Amino acid sequence: xxQRRKAGTGRPAANETRNAPERxxxxxxxxxxxxxxxxxxxxxxxxxxxxxxxxxxxAEGARLEPLFGTSEERLQARMVSMAAEAGGxxxxxxxxxxxxxxxxxxxxxxxxxxxxxxVAAAYVKPPAELPEAAVHETAEMAPRTINDMxxxxxxxxxxxxxxxxxxxxxxxxxxGIDARYAWTQNGGAGAGVRIIDIEGAWRFTHEDLLLxxxxxxxxxxxxxxxxxxxxxxxxxxxxxxxxxxxxxxxxPDANVRxxxxxxxxxxxxxxxxxxxxLSSGDVILIELHRPGPRFNFEARDDQRGYIAIEWWPxxxxxxxxATSRGVIVVEAAGxxxxxxxxxxxxxxxxxxxxxxxxxxNRNNRDSGAILAGAGxxxxxxxxxxxxxxxxxxxxxxxxxxxxAQGWGREVTTTGYGDxxxxxxxxxxxxxxxxxxxxxxxxxVGALACVQGILRAMGRTxxxxxxxxxxxxxxxxxxxxxPGRPATQRIGNRPDLRQMITAVTQPSNIRLTDxxxxxxxxxxxxxxxxxxxxxxxGLWVLANWSSFIQKWQEWSGQGLRLKDLExxxxxxxxxxxxxxxxxxxxxGLWVLASWSSFVQKWQQWSxxGLRLTNLExxxxxxxxxxxxxxxxxxxxxGLWVLASWSSFVQKWQEWSxxGLRLIDLEVTPVGGEYxxxxxxxxxxxxxALWALANWSSFVQKWQEWSxxxxxxxxxxxTGYGYASLGSGASETIQTRISTH
Numbered sequence: 210x211x212q213r214r215k216a217g218t219g220r221p222a223a224n225e226t227r228n229a230p231e232r233x234x235x236x237x238x239x240x241x242x243x244x245x246x247x248x249x250x251x252x253x254x255x256x257x258x259x260x261x262x263x264x265x266x267x268a269e270g271a272r273l274e275p276l277f278g279t280s281e282e283r284l285q286a287r288m289v290s291m292a293a294e295a296g297g298x299x300x301x302x303x304x305x306x307x308x309x310x311x312x313x314x315x316x317x318x319x320x321x322x323x324x325x326x327x328v329a330a331a332y333v334k335p336p337a338e339l340p341e342a343a344v345h346e347t348a349e350m351a352p353r354t355i356n357d358m359x360x361x362x363x364x365x366x367x368x369x370x371x372x373x374x375x376x377x378x379x380x381x382x383x384x385g386i387d388a389r390y391a392w393t394q395n396g397g398a399g400a401g402v403r404i405i406d407i408e409g410a411w412r413f414t415h416e417d418l419l420l421x422x423x424x425x426x427x428x429x430x431x432x433x434x435x436x437x438x439x440x441x442x443x444x445x446x447x448x449x450x451x452x453x454x455x456x457x458x459x460x461p462d463a464n465v466r467x468x469x470x471x472x473x474x475x476x477x478x479x480x481x482x483x484x485x486x487l488s489s490g491d492v493i494l495i496e497l498h499r500p501g502p503r504f505n506f507e508a509r510d511d512q513r514g515y516i517a518i519e520w521w522p523x524x525x526x527x528x529x530x531a532t533s534r535g536v537i538v539v540e541a542a543g544x545x546x547x548x549x550x551x552x553x554x555x556x557x558x559x560x561x562x563x564x565x566x567x568x569x570n571r572n573n574r575d576s577g578a579i580l581a582g583a584g585x586x587x588x589x590x591x592x593x594x595x596x597x598x599x600x601x602x603x604x605x606x607x608x609x610x611x612x613a614q615g616w617g618r619e620v621t622t623t624g625y626g627d628x629x630x631x632x633x634x635x636x637x638x639x640x641x642x643x644x645x646x647x648x649x650x651x652x653v654g655a656l657a658c659v660q661g662i663l664r665a666m667g668r669t670x671x672x673x674x675x676x677x678x679x680x681x682x683x684x685x686x687x688x689x690x691p692g693r694p695a696t697q698r699i700g701n702r703p704d705l706r707q708m709i710t711a712v713t714q715p716s717n718i719r720l721t722d723x724x725x726x727x728x729x730x731x732x733x734x735x736x737x738x739x740x741x742x743x744x745x746g747l748w749v750l751a752n753w754s755s756f757i758q759k760w761q762e763w764s765g766q767g768l769r770l771k772d773l774e775x776x777x778x779x780x781x782x783x784x785x786x787x788x789x790x791x792x793x794x795x796g797l798w799v800l801a802s803w804s805s806f807v808q809k810w811q812q813w814s815x816x817g818l819r820l821t822n823l824e825x826x827x828x829x830x831x832x833x834x835x836x837x838x839x840x841x842x843x844x845x846g847l848w849v850l851a852s853w854s855s856f857v858q859k860w861q862e863w864s865x866x867g868l869r870l871i872d873l874e875v876t877p878v879g880g881e882y883x884x885x886x887x888x889x890x891x892x893x894x895x896a897l898w899a900l901a902n903w904s905s906f907v908q909k910w911q912e913w914s915x916x917x918x919x920x921x922x923x924x925x926t927g928y929g930y931a932s933l934g935s936g937a938s939e940t941i942q943t944r945i946s947t948h
Contacts, residue, residue, distance in 0.1 A: 238328065387705045405494070720736050802833065
C-alpha cells in the first residue's frame with residue numbers, strides 16, 4: 210500500500226501530483242441557511258446571518274468549497290429532477306462542503322465550526338486507502354502485506370504467453386463464476402455496458418488494456434506505482450482484452466474508464482462524477498476503504514478495523530445519488546477483519562449529522578450499494594491453499610449487509626510483474642492479486658455480463674436493487690473454515706449460468722390490466738400483473754386502424770384482448786390493449802352510445818360472449834362506452850355510473866349470488882365520482898379498495914396479497930370492502946342498471 214503521511218488539506222500547487230490520500234474536513238450546512246460559496250466568501254440566499262461563519266473562516270485562513278464540484282443551484286436542480294424521474298427522494302448534495310485550511314489541526318477547526326448556527330455537521334474523514342491488508346500467517350510471524358509482489362527481473366519472451374488457463378475465476382461454478390458460459394450468449398461479454406473504477410492510478414497503456422478502455426476521465430492519477438499496479442490489476446480482471454496473449458477480462462466487451470480520487474474530487478466527488486457519466490444499468494466500482502472507529506480512525510499498517518467508505522455521510526449520499534440514477538455501485542467491503550454487525554457501528558461519531566444512523570444496518574437506511582467480501586479460491590490454485598473454497602478469508606470484513614464474494618487470493622491479472630515482469634510495465638502480469646480489492650472486480654464483471662445480455666435482448670437492464678437481489682438468490686454458497694464459519698457472512702460467489710437463467714427464463718407473471726393516466730404533459734402507465742403462462746402481447750397508443758389490424762392478427766394467433774384503454778391524445782383517441790392466451794369467440798365494441806352498447810352486450814351475451822372489460826370515455830357532454838368480449842358462460846352483470854353506496858350494495862348482493870367484480874371503472878361526474886363494474890362467475894374471497902392515496906393503496910395491496918382475512922374498512926385515505934364468502938351457486942340472470 211502507498212506510504213502513509215500526515216497531510217493538511219490545502220490544494221497542491223499546479224505542478225504537484227499528490228501521491229497519498231489526504232484527510233478531509235467535511236462541513237454539512239443547515240438547509241434553511243441556503244449557503245452559497247462565492248469568491249468573496251459565504252453568502253445566503255435566505256438572508257440568514259452568515260457573518261459568524263465568514264469571520265471564523267477568515268480568522269483560520271480557511272475557505273469552503275462545494276464538495277461535489279459544481280454550484281449549489283445546479284446540485285439542487287439535479288436533485289429535484291432526479292426525484293421527479295425516480296418518483297422518490299434524492300439526496301441533497303448541495304449542503305456538503307469541504308473546508309481547506311493550513312496546518313494540521315482539522316479536528317479543532319471542526320469543533321469551532323460546529324458551534325455556528327449555519328453548520329449542521331463537521332467531521333474529519335481519515336484518508337481513503339487501497340484495500341491491501343497485512344495478515345498474520347501465524348502468531349509467531351510478523352505481519353505480511355498482501356499485494357506486495359515484486360516484478361521479476363527476467364525479461365519476457367517476444368510474445369506474452371496466454372495466461373487464461375491460470376484465471377480459475379473464469380471457470381464453471383462452484384470454483385469460478387462461469388464467465389465462459391456467459392460469453393456464449395449474445396451480449397454476454399458485457400457489450401453496451403460502461404464501468405468506471407474509482408481509486409488512484411492505472412496503466413491504460415498496458416498491452417492487454419487497449420481495446421475498450423476510455424482511460425482516466427477525472428482526477429489526477431497518483432505517480433505511486435503501488436496505486437498504479439493496483440488499478441491496473443483491478444481493471445484487468447473485468448476489462449482485459451480478448452486476444453491471444455496474457456489474460457482475458459470477465460466482461461472484455463464492456464467500456465472501462467477510471468476516476469482518480471486525487472487532484473480534486475476526493476472519494477465522494479469522484480462517485481458523483483462517475484454517476485453523472487453513466488446511465489441506468491451501468492456500474493461504478495469503489496476500490497477504497499478507511500480506518501474506522503475500532504481504533505479511533507487511526508491509520509494502521511495491518512489495516513485492522515478498516516471499513517467500507519459508505520459509513521461516512523458524504524460518501525453514503527454520493528452512493529445514494531448514483532443508485533438513485535439507476536447506476537449499480539459495487540463497493541469493497543474492506544480488509545479490516547471487522548464484523549460490520551457489531552454494535553460499535555451504531556454509535557454516532559462526534560461531528561456527524563444529528564440524524565445519522567448506522568448505514569451498515571440496512572434496517573436503518575440503504576445506500577443501494579452492493580458490498581463485496583473476499584473468499585478463498587479452490588485449494589490448490591497456483592499450488593497454494595488458503596482454506597476451504599468460498600470460505601471467508603481472515604482479513605475480509607463480514608456482516609449481514611455483504612451481498613456477494615469474489616476470489617480474495619490467487620487472482621491472475623495485469624500489473625505487478627511477478628508472473629511476467631521485465632523493464633516494461635506494459636507487459637507486467639501477476640498471479641497473486643488479493644483482498645477485497647480482487648474480489649470486488651469479479652462481482653462487477655459478473656453483473657456486466659448479465660447487463661450486456663439484457664441489453665442485447667432489448668430488455669431493461671437490472672437496477673441496483675434487482676442486481677443485489679440476483680446476487681443474493683443465486684450463486685455458489687459460502688463455506689465454513691476453522692474459526693471462520695459461514696455465519697460470518699460474505700455472501701455467495703456469483704454463478705453466471707444461474708444468474709443468466711434467472712433473468713432470461715420466461716416469467717410466469719402476465720400483465721392483465723393496464724391504466725394510462727395523464728400527469729401534467731406526459732402519460733404514466735400502471736399495470737396489474739398475475740400468475741400466468743403462454744403467449745402475451747401489449748399494443749399501446751395506436752390509432753384505430755393500426756389497433757384493429759394488430760387485434761385481428763394476434764387473435765388469429767390464439768391471443769385474446771383482455772383489457773382496453775382509450776386515451777385522448779391531441780384531437781384524437783389512441784387505443785391500447787393487453788392480450789393473453791384464449792380461444793373461442795371474441796368481440797370489441799367501441800365508443801358507442803349507452804343504448805347501442807347495451808344492445809350489443811345483450812346480443813353477444815346470448816351468443817356465448819361475456820363482457821370482460823369496460824371503458825367509459827367522456828366525449829363532449831356525453832359518455833361513450835367500449836367493451837371487450839370473450840367466450841364465457843354462467844351469470845353476468847353490469848352496474849354503471851352508480852354512487853359509491855349504491856355500487857357497494859349491488860356488489861355485495863351479486864357477490865353473495867356467485868358473481869365477482871372483474872373490472873372497475875371510476876368516472877368523475879360533476880363534483881363526485883361514479884362507479885361502474887363488470888361482474889362474472891367466481892368464487893372465493895373478494896375485495897375492493899377505491900380512491901386511496903398511494904401509500905394506503907400499497908399497504909392494502911400487500912395486506913390482501915397474503916392469506917389474512919380482511920374486513921370491511923373505511924378510512925380518510927381510501928374505502929373498500931372485502932369478504933371471504935364463497936357465494937351461492939344459483940344461475941344469475943342478466944342485470945343492467947344505469948342508477
